[in-house]
Amino acid sequence: xxxxxxxxxxxxxxxxxxxxxxxxxxxxxxxxxxxxxxxxxxxxxxxxxxxxxxxxxxxxxxxxxxxxxxxxxxxxxxxxxxxxxxxxxxxxxxxxxxxxxxxxxxxxxxxxxxxxxxxxxxxxxxxxxxxxxxxxxxxxxxxxxxxxxxxxxxxxxxxxxxxxxxxxxxxxxxxxxxxxxxxxxxxxxxxxxxxxxxxxxxxxxxxxxxxxxxxxxxxxxxxxxxxxxxxxxxxxxxxxxxxxxxxxxxxxxxxxxxxxxxxxxxxxxxxxxxxxxxxxxxxxxxxxxxxxxxxxxxxxxxxxxxxxxxxxxxxxxxxxxxxxxxxxxxxxxxxxxxxxxxxxxxxxxxxxxx
Amino acid sequence: xxxxxxxxxxxxxxxxxxxxxxxxxxxxxxxxxxxxxxxxxxxxxxxxxxxxxxxxxxxxxxxxxxxxxxxxxxxxxxxxxxxxxxxxxxxxxxxxxxxxxxxxxxxxxxxxxxxxxxxxxxxxxxxxxxxxxxxxxxxxxxxxxxxxxxxxxxxxxxxxxxxxxxxxxxxxxxxxxxxxxxxxxxxxxxxxxxxxxxxxxxxxxxxxxxxxxxxxxxxxxxxxxxxxxxxxxxxxxxxxxxxxxxxxxxxxxxxxxxxxxxxxxxxxxxxxxxxxxxxxxxxxxxxxxxxxxxxxxxxxxxxxxxxxxx
Numbered sequence: 001x002x003x004x005x006x007x008x009x010x011x012x013x014x015x016x017x018x019x020x021x022x023x024x025x026x027x028x029x030x031x032x033x034x035x036x037x038x039x040x041x042x043x044x045x046x047x048x049x050x051x052x053x054x055x056x057x058x059x060x061x062x063x064x065x066x067x068x069x070x071x072x073x074x075x076x077x078x079x080x081x082x083x084x085x086x087x088x089x090x091x092x093x094x095x096x097x098x099x100x101x102x103x104x105x106x107x108x109x110x111x112x113x114x115x116x117x118x119x120x121x122x123x124x125x126x127x128x129x130x131x132x133x134x135x136x137x138x139x140x141x142x143x144x145x146x147x148x149x150x151x152x153x154x155x156x157x158x159x160x161x162x163x164x165x166x167x168x169x170x171x172x173x174x175x176x177x178x179x180x181x182x183x184x185x186x187x188x189x190x191x192x193x194x195x196x197x198x199x200x201x202x203x204x205x206x207x208x209x210x211x212x213x214x215x216x217x218x219x220x221x222x223x224x225x226x227x228x229x230x231x232x233x234x235x236x237x238x239x240x241x242x243x244x245x246x247x248x249x250x251x252x253x254x255x256x257x258x259x260x261x262x263x264x265x266x267x268x269x270x271x272x273x274x275x276x277x278x279x280x281x282x283x284x285x286x287x288x289x290x291x292x293x294x295x296x297x298x299x300x301x302x303x304x305x306x307x308x309x310x311x312x313x314x315x316x317x318x319x320x321x322x323x324x325x326x327x328x329x330x331x332x333x334x335x336x337x338x339x340x341x342x343x344x345x346x347x348x349x350x351x352x353x354x
Numbered sequence: 355x356x357x358x359x360x361x362x363x364x365x366x367x368x369x370x371x372x373x374x375x376x377x378x379x380x381x382x383x384x385x386x387x388x389x390x391x392x393x394x395x396x397x398x399x400x401x402x403x404x405x406x407x408x409x410x411x412x413x414x415x416x417x418x419x420x421x422x423x424x425x426x427x428x429x430x431x432x433x434x435x436x437x438x439x440x441x442x443x444x445x446x447x448x449x450x451x452x453x454x455x456x457x458x459x460x461x462x463x464x465x466x467x468x469x470x471x472x473x474x475x476x477x478x479x480x481x482x483x484x485x486x487x488x489x490x491x492x493x494x495x496x497x498x499x500x501x502x503x504x505x506x507x508x509x510x511x512x513x514x515x516x517x518x519x520x521x522x523x524x525x526x527x528x529x530x531x532x533x534x535x536x537x538x539x540x541x542x543x544x545x546x547x548x549x550x551x552x553x554x555x556x557x558x559x560x561x562x563x564x565x566x567x568x569x570x571x572x573x574x575x576x577x578x579x580x581x582x583x584x585x586x587x588x589x590x591x592x593x594x595x596x597x598x599x600x601x602x603x604x605x606x607x608x609x610x611x612x613x614x615x616x617x618x619x620x621x622x623x624x625x626x627x628x629x630x631x632x633x634x635x636x637x638x639x640x641x642x643x644x645x646x647x648x649x650x651x652x653x654x655x656x657x658x659x660x661x662x663x664x
Contacts, residue, residue, distance in 0.1 A: 033462065037469035085449045141645040144594070146396060146449060148644070150587045151637040158637075162630035282457055289450075322468030324461065331458030335436070338446045338454050 005349045015344040019292065022340035026333030033328060034321065044321050051314025052307030058314075063202050064268060066306020068093070068260035070205035072284020073291060073298040074212050075256035080293050081216065082249045083229040088134055088149030089257040090281030091156035092127035094274075096258025097265045098160055099126025101169065101181065101272045104188055116190065116266070123262025124255045130156065131254020132247055139243035145250075153281070160274055169272060181272035190267040199267035205299065208256060213295040225249055257281055279327065283309075286334045292341075305330060361495070363623065367615045368499040372507055373572065375611035377402070377565035379510045381589045382596075382603050383517045384561025388434075389593055390521060391554035392534035393441055394658035396452025399586030400459030401433040401559045405566025407463040410577040411470065413570070414477040423506075423567050430563015433459070434556035442551040445660035456586075464579050478575040482506070482568075506568050518600040530554060534654030537661045547661050562586065584637065591640040597652035606643070610636055 007014075031041035052062050072089045079086040103122025107115050130152055137143040163169045164179045171182045190199040216222035224245045227235040236242055260280055269276035287305055291298030308330075312323035381402060388395050408429035413422035433455065440451045471477075482504045490501035521527040529550060532540055537547045566582060574581075588610050596602030617632040625632075 033465070037466060039469070085453070087453060137641065137645065142647075143641065143644040146453075147587065147591055147594070148641055150584065151591075151640050154584050154637040155634050158630045158634040162628050165630070167628070282460070285453060286457060289454075320472075322465055324464040324468050327457070327461030328465040329461070331454070331461040334454045335440070335458055338440065338450060339444050342444050342446055 005347055007345055007347045010344070011347075014347065015292070018340040018344045019290075019337065022336040023290075023333060026329070026336040029332050029336070030325070030329040033332065034325065037321075039319070039321050043319050044315060044325065047315040047318045047321075048308060048311040048325075050311070051318075052311035057197075058310060060197050061310040061313075062303065062307040063198060064306075065309040066302045067202050067205050067267070068264050068280045069283055069287050069306050069309075070299055070302030071208060071260035071263070072257045072281050073287030073302050074205070074208055074295060075253040075260075076285050076288030077291070077293050077295060077298055078212065078216075078225065078256065079249055079253040080288060081229050082225045082246070083232075084138075084246060084249055084253075085146050086131065086134065086149050086250060086253055087146060087282070087285060088131060088152055088250075088254065089284045090279075091149065091153035092130050092254045092257035093261035093264070093277050093281045094153075094156040094160050095126040095130045095254075096123040096261030097272060097277055098156075098163065098261075099123050099258070100262030100265050102126075104184065108188070112187070112191070115188065119266065120259070120262055123265075124258050127254040127256075127258020127261070128251045129254070131250040131252075131257075134254075135247040135250035138250075139246050157274065157278075160272070160277075164272065164274070171271075179274065183271045184266070188266070189270050190263070199263075201263040201267040204259065204263060205302065208259070209295040209299045212256075216295070221245075221248060257284065260284070283327070283330060286330045289334060289341075290337050363619065365495060365498050367612075367619050369502070370615035370618065371608065371611045372499065372503055374614050375607050376504070376507045376510045376572070377569040378585060378589055378592065378607045378611060379513060379565075379604070380506075380568065381562040381565035381586065382592050382607050383513045383600070384558035384565075385589055385593060386517060386558075386598065386600065386603055387521070387530065387561075388555050388558030389598060389657060390534045390654055391530050391551055392537060392654055392656045392659070392661065393437070393551055393555050394448040394452075395437060395555065395558065396449050396590065397433065397437050397455030397459075397559075397586075398452075398562055398589050399582060399584065400452075400456035401430050401437075401562040402566035402569070402582040402586040402589075403456075403463055403580070404433050404459045405430050405563030406570040406581045407467060407566075407577055408563075409567035409570040410479075411466070413479040417479070419479075419482060419571055422571060423564065426563045426567025426570070427560045428563070430566070431556045431560040433563065434559025435552070437559060438548075438552040438555040441555070441660060442548045445662060448658045448660070460580065463577075463581075467577055467579075476576050479571075481570075481575055482572045504568075504572050506564075506572070514600055514604050521600070531654070534656055537656060541661075541663065551661075562589070565589075588636060588640065591644060594653075595643050595647055597647075598654065599652050602652070609643075610639070613639055 034041040034044045051058055053059060072093060075089050100119050100123030103119035107118045110118065134145055134148045134152060137148045138145045164181060169181045171180055190201050192199055224235060224240055228245055232242060261277055264276055265272060283305060287301045288298050291301035308326045312326040315321050316323045381398060385395060385398055405426040409422040409426040412425040413419055437451060437455060440446045441448050484502050485505050486502040491497040521531060529540060533550055541547050592603050592606035592610065595606040613636055617635050620632055621629055
């Protein structure tokens, strides 16, 4: 006889197994979706994966595309591990890019060694403030963080739209109808790594992931974040100031998401434009969850989805399948992964009940 | 500025308020049922978006608006089935389920839309027209505001008392409210908790699908990405601000609709405020409104907690 029983201990192999099964099921369901729109799933996946990992150029594009996803994924990890359901990453990416662009106007002319750290700090501060504001809305006014972060997402998006369409940062002239800023001068673009097409910012997600892993596993704050997620009552009895922990979590999470926005501005887009930023935050939620809310897993998931984003371009060109297949796939895979995360807490037992 | 002009503007604002609140009201009354049953559905936005897209697809491919309304309702119910499966059967966290569903809906509607259009000219349709009621619409001021609306707007006004009656005057409503307060009591009596939760979520989501469908068929003639633009989230805010009571939720919805109507008219009249900042008003108002809501007496005790016998 086979029964299903709740696990007391977590088995990492079983957890990984359910996750891989969920990824496979998600791919299969995505293939069905491709078929519903009248396209050939095999052709779609072939061009998708070839465009993601099939050549040196493809791998570089994948690295560049995964950079912001890993960062917003890490932002998700920090918040969700504390069971704070912040989905403000999208708005924080926008805030990071806007604050980073503001930095370029104040710090213009500084030597690169001061300029780049300076504008990055500006950007990070933008997201940190936005995240912190939502944290205070939660701790001080009891406003649910999901709702407040959604609303601030819309506020950030509309603010950028205002700044770029007829507002103070709009490009005047031929580009005026595109809702974008003037391009950054070459001296203000992130330098490239040893003659490749990779900007220096692609290293940041890996550094950030290591920092997050160390912070979660080796520091008092990391312990408090995890305790906030698992047993906030006990944490309160221990004497920890829970409101302060929530604010710290949202600030760190907001700063990480904003880093994605500012790197995208200085490393890839080279001008402020909503099209370059849209969706990075929401995709980061999926990346963080598929990464099992662990920094290392998030790096792997980010590379996978960065690959899909890079492959989507060649898929559109070669097979004429819309690039928006990728966000659709991300959503489908997420639903399967959520179910798998529940399955991972159960085990299949043979034999009679003890 | 003449008095006649001012009156015309006022009539236009109030009429627009009723029109704007129609999709919100359908969805909010549906989600009220869902939340009173203990399911904290955060997937309203995605469900509404799905309803809008399916309505667009059916309206442009068959030419029948009422078929499109029916399809939007069905699409909402299917989304509800997914939510119910994940929350009532799999017992995934309600918040995370909703987030997942929103991202899923955002991605898949865009993919289907782009596959449907394929770079060609985008098909459009002629939406619902006003249906002035005979005699009543001739009453000065009140006539053009109240009695010269779309048919579904009249229907939406009847939904509030209907939901109130369902929740507070029927046996099913009693069981439903019990689901949100004390599901164990139903379980002990031998009444199935999951079956009722499936029913409540699918009903609520079908209503949200209807709201999304109306949004498409009465306000626009074509689909764009993120068409619902946060209206599902406004519904979530309205439930909290309305303290999970039909009348309170109605008042919150009216407030949002009035704000949006004023914002759109301010553009027309030419107030010296940038368009984007006016459009951002409802979102800002949501935050301020929730900051002011200090009482949560109406919140179902088990809202958001997956029920399990263990």
